[in-house]
Amino acid sequence: MSERRHLQVSCALIERDGAVLACRRSATMKMPLKWEFPGGKIEAGESAAECLVREVLEEMAVRVSIIEPLTPVTHDYATFTVTLYPFVCSIEEGEPVLHEHAELLWLPPDELPHLDWCEADFPIIADYRERLSARQKG
Numbered sequence: 001m002s003e004r005r006h007l008q009v010s011c012a013l014i015e016r017d018g019a020v021l022a023c024r025r026s027a028t029m030k031m032p033l034k035w036e037f038p039g040g041k042i043e044a045g046e047s048a049a050e051c052l053v054r055e056v057l058e059e060m061a062v063r064v065s066i067i068e069p070l071t072p073v074t075h076d077y078a079t080f081t082v083t084l085y086p087f088v089c090s091i092e093e094g095e096p097v098l099h100e101h102a103e104l105l106w107l108p109p110d111e112l113p114h115l116d117w118c119e120a121d122f123p124i125i126a127d128y129r130e131r132l133s134a135r136q137k138g
């Protein structure tokens with residue numbers, strides 16, 4: 001029996017002017033038309049943070065700097081498992097462009113849960129919003 005695939009993926013919650021960038025997967029990708037954060041698979045010898053910066057640059061021609069890591073999330077999909085390493089980021093250089101995605105959207109954090117996200121992303125959004133409200137209180 002073949003072993004179930006377990007992907008290690010970095011993803012970016014890019015903040016700008018009180019909004020966060022959401023990307024919609026194209027109709028031809030796996031999980032078509034689901035929303036996700038920009039990012040991709042961690043390569044051998046690469047840290048999650050290095051992967052994040054490389055992937056966002058490749059995917060949307062934007063150089064990001066990391067503000068803070070969020071708690072990694074492991075999720076079982078029907079055919080594979082993914083561990084997502086999320087990072088809150090800001091843009092250092094560039095304007096996001098559509099290469100692979102069907103749509104890009106800047107959304108206030110409170111509106112993020114309303115999109116049809118890849119399942120693994122919901123706990124990340126919850127963690128992010130909790131940290132934001134903690135930041136505002138304290």
Ligand SMILES: Nc1nc2c([nH]c(=O)n2[C@H]2C[C@H](O)[C@@H](COP(=O)(O)OP(=O)(O)OP(=O)(O)O)O2)c(=O)[nH]1
Pocket residue numbers: 007009010011029030031035036037038039040041082084118119120121
């Ligand atoms: N980039 C990204 N991927 C996510 C998120 N949530 C989530 O479940 N994933 C999954 C979708 C993919 O299976 C995997 C990301 O790998 P990828 O971006 O290299 O994969 P892909 O489907 O675009 O392409 P591929 O496997 O055919 O090479 O992680 C997310 O927020 N961002």
